[in-house]
Every structure is written in structure tokens, then in C-alpha cells.
Amino acid sequence: MPERVVEVDPQRYQRWRERFEESNAARAEDERQHVVAVERFEHDPLALLLVRRGGYGVGVAVGPELVAHKVGTRYVQSRTKKGGWSQQRYARRRGNQADELVGACGDHAARVLAALPDGAKGVRGLVLGGDRALLAQLLEDPRLRPLRELPRRELPDLPDPRLTVLQDALRRARQVRVTVLDP
DSSP states (O other): OEEEEEEEOTTTTHHHHHHHHHHHSOGGGGGEEEEEEEEEESSSSEEEEEEEEEEEEEEEEEEEEEEEEEEEEOOOOOOOOHHHHHHHHHHHHHHHHHHHHHHHHHHHHHHHHHTSGGGGGGEEEEEEEOOOHHHHHTTTSGGGGGGTSSSSSEEOOOSSHHHHHHHHHHHHHEEEEEEEEOO
């Protein structure tokens, strides 16, 4: 039986669950859907780190609002089809540009987190989005050490970070994830 994940706003979850149960009560036993897991992410304040090649977004949220944020772009060259020495040179260049992107993101994250009364230590949850390798490299930054052990929610399917994407990541991070088993 296939499983799927449904994201529901926390304010709407109780009513969603009631409607789900009502609609399934009328079905035959072999046609019923079943909730197999409910995952909430209720940590406050949240740190948001979004990184993709070419862009970054960092933010701090208290409740449903971003209280501090920074988004920006950095150029990271795309892959090339050329072979030989050119390919190796472009790979090194891409690596250097990606390192600069991660460095800039780390600088901005440290500055944004410093706006909290306790700095990064005051954060209770972490939302990560984008390129996993770049995020892992970003979390190696000593200034972001307090974030490493926090409960986290990952959103790898986000597009290039912009302010609207950062706001959408916050909204999605706060949603209740319901795993439904379909017949």
C-alpha cells in the first residue's frame, strides 16, 4: 500500500482530522485510508538556512513571523561539457565559487542570529532547505555550532532562495506532517 505525506496548517489540523475520519467512516474497510504518523514541529524560535548554488537565505522566526532575515545571490558557474584541462579548471572554479557562497551565507547567518538575545543559543529548532552538500558545509562553520544538534526539518525541494521562498519555508516548517496509507 502506498504512503503519502500531507502537510496541514496547525490551526486547521483538528478540523482536517475530523473531516478525514468522517469521509473514511463511510467507506468499505478495504477502501479506507489510514493515518500512520503525525509529525509536529513546534519549536520557537526557529533558524532557517536555505542554500542553493547561486543563492542563499537565512532567517530567524518567532511564531509565524520572520523577525530577521537576509537573502542574496552569488554566482556559481554551471557544469560544462568540455573535457580535459578545461573541465578540471571549471570544476576548481565552481568549487571556489561554492566555497565563497557558503562563506557569505555563514557570515549572514551569524549576523542574523546575533540579533537574538541569546544569539544562536536561543534558537530551539532548525529548518534546512536546498543543496544538502552545501548545507553540510555551512553547518561546519564554528559560529553555527549551536545549530548542529537542534531538532531539524529539512525541505530539499525548495527553489532558489528569495524572500518569498524563505517565507514559504517557514510556513511549511510549521505545518503538521501527516503520513497517510492509501488502499
